Amino acid sequence: MLIQDILRRKRDAEALDADAIHTFMRGVADGSVGDAQIGAFAMAVVLNGMNREEAIALTEATRESGQVLRWHDLNLDGPVLDKHSTGGVGDLVSLVLGPWIAACGGHVPMISGRGLGHTGGTLDKLEAIPGYDVTPDDARFRRLVKDVGVAIIGQTGTLAPADKRLYGVRDVTATVESLPLIVASILGKKLACGLDTLVMDVKVGNGAFMPTAEASRELAEAIVTIGSGAGTPTSVLLTDMNQPLADCAGNALEVHEALRLLRGEGRDSRLYQVTHALATEMLVQAGLATNADDAAMRLEKALASGEALERFSRMVHGLGGPSDLAERPAHYLAPAPFTTDVGAPRAGTIHAIDTRALGLGVVELGGGRRNAGDAIDHRVGLSHIAQLGERVDAGQPLLRLHAASQADAEAIASQLSTAFTLGETSSVEPTSPIHATLRQEDLS
Template identity: 90%
Template structure:
């Protein structure tokens, strides 16, 4: 089958069969399809879209373009499951969720990414921990998934290699904004991990990846249908990102917050509510809990017993980090040299937060990347971020800024202060952390 004929057919808005899509993606993976051909195909998809069957085939072809992990030879004593988020600010859910699920009997081979734009990356957070190796060999990865129940690492070169190449071309050819291409990229990598079930966290709001609530809803519906259609039961929680999920943002600061939650603290936070809701969905969907009430009991036991924190500690040590991180976090997670408060210019209630601006502020401080090869300062970030609906008096802090220097702090203070809109009390009701749950054939 000629590659140029596949491109022509999609250019002319014809429907491609699964064989054609698999042939094209094999060529992307092995290099026989050139960058110009990848760009032409991607543009044809952007302009003409894909049917649901085409999108499923593209996802399966992405998954199958490299190694697909199999777990039967390890004789695991529980299901293999995972979660993925579209990203946000203060979203450290993965650091807590993976060990928490492992403590409840699941096995979580979590392939995570780095920060992108204003959103923080799970790998960047974990690399704030001295010695933590996000690129172990596959044998160590598999062993930790079996023995500890969780391992959070970066994408290996053998998993979904077609995705990495396709995304690289899309990034420079204005073809990123395509629902079937986005879904295939997200799911192809995840499903290559040989999952029994997957739960997605799709963000909604001004700090989310998708530009509008309708776009987030459309993405969520597509993920449920395409993931399930590709053979992996998939559900989605739509969660709020109109303010940071945690009251902090920045790599080392978020590791501290993860440890706090794993100790059973912070149960009144939005972060806890979202993490608990995702964990409940995972346990019920995977058959580790009979229903939401049973899941809540199991999750409470895992926290109260210290088992969830123990799983996190074992994962960190297994991947090269210190064995006593939980006990001596202040020793290993270096603080920023300079801290200062960004204060309210007048009294009022926080009626809106430009969440994206806060995330970009962290990037400006050095806690994220402007370019792919930039080094990250894991010490910097924001803490004590005021929440929507919170009353502040003139001169009271809106957040605490952690910077490498006073000059760095002064460079972003105005931008960060402007991210908060103050008004009258009661004029805005903050959205619930969980907007909706979508499952195959049903929604709630």
């Protein structure tokens, strides 16, 4: 089958069969399809879309373009499952969720990414831990998934290599904004991990990846339909990102917060609520719990017994980090040299927070990358971030700024204060951080 013929058919808005899509993606992976052809394909998809069957075939072809992890030879004593988030600010859920699920009998081979734009990256957070290796060899990765139940690492070059080439071309040809291409990119990598089930966390709000609530809902529905259609039961939680999920943002600061939750603290936080909801969905979907009440009981036992924290510690040590991080976090997670509070310009109630601006503030401090090769300062970030609906007096801190120097802090303090909109109303109606849960049966 000629690549030119595949391109012509998609250009003319014809539906491609699975064979054509698999042929094209194999060529993307092995280099026989050129960048110009990839760009033509991506533009044709942007302009003409894809039907359900095409989108499923594209996801499957992305998954199968490289190594697909298999676990049957390890004789695991539980299901293989994972969670993925579209990203946000203060979203450290993965650091807590992976070991928490492992403590409940699951096996979590979590392939994570780095920060992108205003969103923090799980790998960047873990690299705040001295010695933590995000690129272990395959034998070590598999051993940890079996023995500890969780390993959080970076994507290897053998997993979904076609996606890396396709995304690189999309990025420079104005073809990123295409739902089937976005979903195939997200799911292709995740499903290559050989999962029994997958739960996605799709963010909604001004700090979300998608620009509107409607777009987030459309993405969520597509993920459920295509993931399940590709053979992996998939559900999605739509969660709020109109303010940072945790009250901190920054790599070492978020590791501290993860340890706090794993110690059983912070149960009244939005971070705990979202993490617990995702964990509940994962346990029920994978058959590790019979219903939500059973899942809640198992999760409480794993937290209260210290088992979830123990799994995190074993994972960290197994990937080269210190064995006593949980006992001595301050010894290993270096603080920023300079801290200062950013005060409210006047009294009022916080009516809105520009979450994206706070995330970009962390990048400006050095806690994220402006360019792909930039080094990250894991010490910097924000903490004690005020929440929506909170009443503040003039001068009362809106957040604490952790910077490499006083000059860095002063350069960004006023910008961060304007991220908070203050109003006169004495109270703001609180909203649940969980907007909706979508499953395949809900969309049939």
